[in-house]
Amino acid sequence: MNDRLLLDSHVALWVLDGDSLGESARRAISDASVVYVSVVTPWELGIKRALGKLDYPDGLISALAGAGFEMLSITAEHAELAPTLPLHHRDPFDRMLIAQAVVQRLTLVTADGAFASYDLTLLDARH
Numbered sequence: 001m002n003d004r005l006l007l008d009s010h011v012a013l014w015v016l017d018g019d020s021l022g023e024s025a026r027r028a029i030s031d032a033s034v035v036y037v038s039v040v041t042p043w044e045l046g047i048k049r050a051l052g053k054l055d056y057p058d059g060l061i062s063a064l065a066g067a068g069f070e071m072l073s074i075t076a077e078h079a080e081l082a083p084t085l086p087l088h089h090r091d092p093f094d095r096m097l098i099a100q101a102v103v104q105r106l107t108l109v110t111a112d113g114a115f116a117s118y119d120l121t122l123l124d125a126r127h
Helices: 010-015 024-032 040-051 059-064 078-083 093-105 115-116
Strands: 004-007 032-039 071-072 107-110 123-124
Touching: 004 010, 004 024, 004 093, 004 115, 010 040, 010 059, 010 107, 024 059, 024 107, 024 123, 032 040, 032 093, 032 107, 032 115, 040 093, 059 115, 093 107
Parallel strands: 004 032, 004 107, 032 071, 107 123
Antiparallel strands: none
């Protein structure tokens, strides 16, 4: 595992809430040289919020920046890789996170077991 991390969307909320995040994951995030949150995250969470599937306070992007996280933009290389990934995971937001982690060589922090089917470095957010 490297010390450059990308947080899955639910993990970003867990960090802000102080909820559900495991101690090893919390320590890795604290010790990382850089922690990214994808621009996909506010988009995905905003859709889920609008559908009534979850709730979080206004100002998500400011809160993530205040926590010291850097926003990771989508590049053409990310966009090219995402649709070519095997269909182990069908969620387009998660597929983009996987593509970003692969291209940027980041450790993806997640509690989503479906990510393990891909060739990337993972950190279980529950531990």
